[in-house]
Amino acid sequence: MTQQTQETSPRPADRLAALANGQDVDVVILGAGINGAGLFRDLCAQGLTCLIVDKGDFGSGTSAAPSRLIHGGLKYLETGEFGLVAQSTLERNLLLKNAPHYVSPLPTVIPIFSWFNGITAALRTLFGSTSAPRSRGAVLIKIGLAIYDFYGSRDRVMPRHRLVGRRRALREMPVLTPSIVAAGTYYDAKISHPERLVLELIQDGLTASPASAATNYTTTISATNGLLTFQTEKGDTLSVRPKLVVNGAGPWIDHVNAQLGAPSRMIGGTKGSHILLKNDALVRSLAGRMVYFEADDGRICLVFDYLGRALVGSTDTKANNPDTVRCEPEEIDYLLASVRTLMPGVPIERDQIVYAYSGIRPLPASDASVAGLISRDHSAPVAEPNETRPFSIISLIGGKWTTFRGFAEEVADTVLQRLGRSRTASTRSMPIGGGRDFPAGPARRAQWLTDASAASGVDRQRLDTLLSRYGTQALPIASHGGEWSDTEHLPDSSGYSLPEIDYIARNECVAHLSDIVMRRTTLAVTGSLTIADIRQIATVADRALGWGPERTTAEIEATVAQLERRNLMRL
Secondary structure (H helix, E strand, O other): OOOOOHHHOOOHHHHHHHOOEEEEEEEEEEOOOHHHHHHHHHHHHOOOOEEEEOOOOOOOOHHHOOOOEEOOOHHHHOOOOHHHHHHHHHHHHHHHHHOOOOEEEEEEEEEEOOOOOOHHHHHHHHOOOOOOOOOOOHHHHHHHHHHHHHHOOOOOOOOOOEEEEHHHHHHHOOOOOOOOOEEEEEEEEEEOOHHHHHHHHHHHHHHHOOOOEEEOOEEEEEEEOOEEEEEEOOOOEEEEEEEEEEEOOHHHHHHHHHHOOOOOOOEOOEEEEEEEEOOHHHHHHHOOOEEEEEOOOOOEEEEEEEOOEEEEEOOOEEOOOOOOOOOOHHHHHHHHHHHHHHOOOOOOOHHHEEEEEEEEEOOEOOOOOOHHHOOOOEEOOEEOOOOOOOOEEEEOEEOOHHHHHHHHHHHHHHHHHHOOOOOOOOOOOOOOHHHOOOOOOHHHHHHHHHHHHHHHOOOHHHHHHHHHHHHHHHHHHHOOOOOOOOOOEOOOOOOOEHHHHHHHHHHOOOOOHHHHHHHHOOOOOOOOOOHHHHHHHHHHHHHHHOOOHHHHHHHHHHHHHHHHHOOOOOO
16 A cells, blocks of 8 residues: 655655756656646656646646546547547546546436437538538437447446437436437546646656656746746746657647747637536436437537536637636526526526636647537647757647547657657556555455554545545545644535645645645535635645745635636635
8 A cells, every 4th residue: 555655756846956957858848738747657657857847737727627528539430530439438448447546437328319310411521521410310329339339348347338218218317308219328437636637647757757847837938049948936947958849738839839939820729618516406317427418509518427516518619718718608508508408307597506617628720610520639740850949849739638648658659769769668557646556346445444544543434535535645645744633624615624735735736725726626616615715725825835924815815816707606
């Protein structure tokens, strides 16, 4: 049950200090979202020296705004992206094994409203039509699910699909509209803590390569004659000479390439918005299932139980400014109306919204008239060195949450080849963070809790909560000392203890209060956060990080403003 933690690794500040004076590094990765973090871990595992830099927090951009699904991309079959489906289903299955603390199976129901509709339209789309099929019938869905099962057969860990008629479908899920003629059920997966998974990938990379470093809230201030210079939020500067640069800035890729002297037009993203509802009746009716359905306009929507809230998504419209994106009133109306039509007997109201979020999908630049037809596949074009820039730039274009490991593996192989190095480790079966030595099954879990309780002195019930929240990283968190007692909790979100918050503040690269409430925990996204909780978290962070009264007050005000304006929380 022993696990190396960030407490026993070189401190982030010490790592950065070692790189501060123009030191040579193998690779600089700009952007610490899921794709950048996945690549960082892979390259560090090969023994390379890497620096990963993000202008915000780790995993705070597009990677913090997913549907929280780990899925194989059923709808990509319509556009003929069979290779992407094959890779996505494999990577989904691998994540169920490598990140079992965060990724779990999700039975998914598809309500079907006709038997034969959509076949001709699907064939047109498959052969390049710019209009998406609508009203996909049972025959078309049955064919799609059979193909989906075929592609998902590698490393399979979940059952195959089934299709039932209207009577049985309504008996199994009576809240569905009676206008259905059948329903299909298949399995995908969901992720409980996507932002934490990004952090754990970076921590794994730092453990694998002690000379590598990661820094958040750090901006590029110059790129001259092969020297990249950055400035941290505290005003410190560091300069490195990379042999190669990877641009993983997502929606900001073109902007970053311009900064590096390699202007590009690669990104043309779409906006996806989601809302979370406190609706116990809806959550009970879902019974752990997701409903994946067509809205009236033919777009695909979804609703599932996410940590006790009903997560509803998502929109898919063209957008290009990730810094101002938010869930707009018309999007909320659309999502609420879609669920009301699907489940007419369940009261769905706007005042049930406890959280909303929106992000830009960093898709390839496209002239497609329908946002849903823009490819979700990934690529990694290379800008070769020139007279003023001695390093190559590899840009991470597209990509989806589920395929980050496979994408990272492809790019890492390219990097290794260009640097004249060989792969020494595979990430295919490499556990992530708290997924390492995770106890699978009730018997192993019970034994882990017994052993961890003996080692830490913390009761089994509390450890069980921490194990679900952090995987096997629960043990060092439970064992964390300090000035707070484990009997002290947040005033309203009592499931979080003050020593737990203190551990996060001291050991998880926290720079701001929002890092804790929005990314290191699920306090904000589940809507359980209150003003009293925010003040208490700020007090703990102040003592851990030495903010002082003025900084602490400013952190509280900035966090409250963001949650109320962009995330529609009522605090």
